[in-house]
Amino acid sequence: MSEELIEIRGLRKSFGRGDARLEVLKGIDLSVHRGEVMGVIGVSGAGKSTLVRCINRLEPWDEGTIRIGGEDMGALSEGALNRKRQKIGMIFQQFNLLNSCTVFDNIALPLRYLRKRPEEIRQRVQRLLEIVDLTQKAHAYPSQLSGGQKQRVAIARALANEPEILLSDEATSALDPQTTESILRLLRRLNRELGLTIIVITHEMDVIRDICDRVAVIEKGEIQEIGTTYDVFAAPRSAVAQRFVSSIIRDDGGARLRTQSIRSEPAGGVPVRLRIQGGETEDPLQRLMRCYGLRARVLYGDVELVDGRSVGCYVARLDGEAEQIQAALNDMPAMTRIETEARTDD
Numbered sequence: 001m002s003e004e005l006i007e008i009r010g011l012r013k014s015f016g017r018g019d020a021r022l023e024v025l026k027g028i029d030l031s032v033h034r035g036e037v038m039g040v041i042g043v044s045g046a047g048k049s050t051l052v053r054c055i056n057r058l059e060p061w062d063e064g065t066i067r068i069g070g071e072d073m074g075a076l077s078e079g080a081l082n083r084k085r086q087k088i089g090m091i092f093q094q095f096n097l098l099n100s101c102t103v104f105d106n107i108a109l110p111l112r113y114l115r116k117r118p119e120e121i122r123q124r125v126q127r128l129l130e131i132v133d134l135t136q137k138a139h140a141y142p143s144q145l146s147g148g149q150k151q152r153v154a155i156a157r158a159l160a161n162e163p164e165i166l167l168s169d170e171a172t173s174a175l176d177p178q179t180t181e182s183i184l185r186l187l188r189r190l191n192r193e194l195g196l197t198i199i200v201i202t203h204e205m206d207v208i209r210d211i212c213d214r215v216a217v218i219e220k221g222e223i224q225e226i227g228t229t230y231d232v233f234a235a236p237r238s239a240v241a242q243r244f245v246s247s248i249i250r251d252d253g254g255a256r257l258r259t260q261s262i263r264s265e266p267a268g269g270v271p272v273r274l275r276i277q278g279g280e281t282e283d284p285l286q287r288l289m290r291c292y293g294l295r296a297r298v299l300y301g302d303v304e305l306v307d308g309r310s311v312g313c314y315v316a317r318l319d320g321e322a323e324q325i326q327a328a329l330n331d332m333p334a335m336t337r338i339e340t341e342a343r344t345d346d
């Protein structure tokens with residue numbers, strides 16, 4: 001998975017002129033490998049939709065280059081651009097279906113536009129309906145569908161011309177968590193089974209966790225951090241990535257313990273915070289027991305599974321010999337002692 005399908009270099013884009021000029025993309029560099037699911041996460045207004053619209057040249061840009069499959073998108077003629085766009089599907093938060101057309105006709109639209117033969121269209125739409133599991137709804141109208149079903153129609157339509165790239169701009173943002181999960185599962189399956197390269201634009205870190213191989217974190221038109229989803233979850237470097245990760249993994253370093261201690265008697269033992277990162281061959285709690293004879297009681301924690309590996313933290317109390325506790329603290333950099341305030345009543 002090392003071949004670069006999309007290469008964006010020094011992309012700059014602004015809207016308006018003079019005093020009203022707003023620089024929205026400030027020199028974006030981004031490579032997307034063939035066959036990967038690449039996430040782009042940022043808060044509203046960060047420039048995500050503008051970026052994704054530049055990729056298929058729906059939006060012109062001021063500086064920089066975008067290459068797709070080695071071709072310079074900025075240099076394509078209208079005809080060549082139209083052919084290229086057929087290989088780039090796009091889905092949106094608001095589905096963009098034609099309400100006066102049936103599900104079948106919505107999916108057939110891009111094929112009719114290319115004047116494919118009716119029999120070919122029928123077969124292809126049938127196949128697409130199977131892929132998105134909507135065969136029963138072929139003759140329904142969008143108003144008769146749930147949000148998740150509408151997005152499935154939009155996905156089928158986006159796949160009609162057998163694209164090699166799918167751009168997904170907040171495709172699950174209007175859906176409830178369960179429907180989101182089923183749409184993400186469908187996208188993952190399309191990625192695996194069709195080798196579809198997908199760019200997932202989102203403001204939700206759980207979308208990144210659930211399907212992205214890598215993630216780029218964008219803030220105010222600049223990419224602050226790019227890495228594998230696991231690496232960004234395990235060790236976010238930029239402030240903005242840290243904020244996104246903390247929206248999923250609550251890691252307050254023991255603050256809750258200190259708050260609780262005001263209300264209840266401290267339960268004894270030494271409070272510690274343990275960072276959990278996959279890759280460890282032995283659970284740190286087991287290690288505390290095996291190597292130091294310490295008993296660890298988990299008080300609370302937040303551990304997530306990212307790409308099959310655990311990431312997160314526990315807060316625990318250690319019981320055992322003081323020397324052994326100190327030895328464990330010295331040996332295990334992922335474990336730190338939580339300082340609880342000295343009690344004033346003793």
Ligand code: ADP
Pocket residue numbers: 015016022024042043044045046047048049050051
């Ligand atoms: P995101 O998708 O991350 O929410 P957008 O790319 O939609 O961000 O927008 C980034 C910034 O560009 C916002 O401040 C937005 O108001 C501005 N913007 C987007 N499109 C236009 C446009 N057509 N004209 C003027 N400003 C725009």
Ligand code: MG
Pocket residue numbers: 048049050169170
């Ligand atoms: Mg947007």
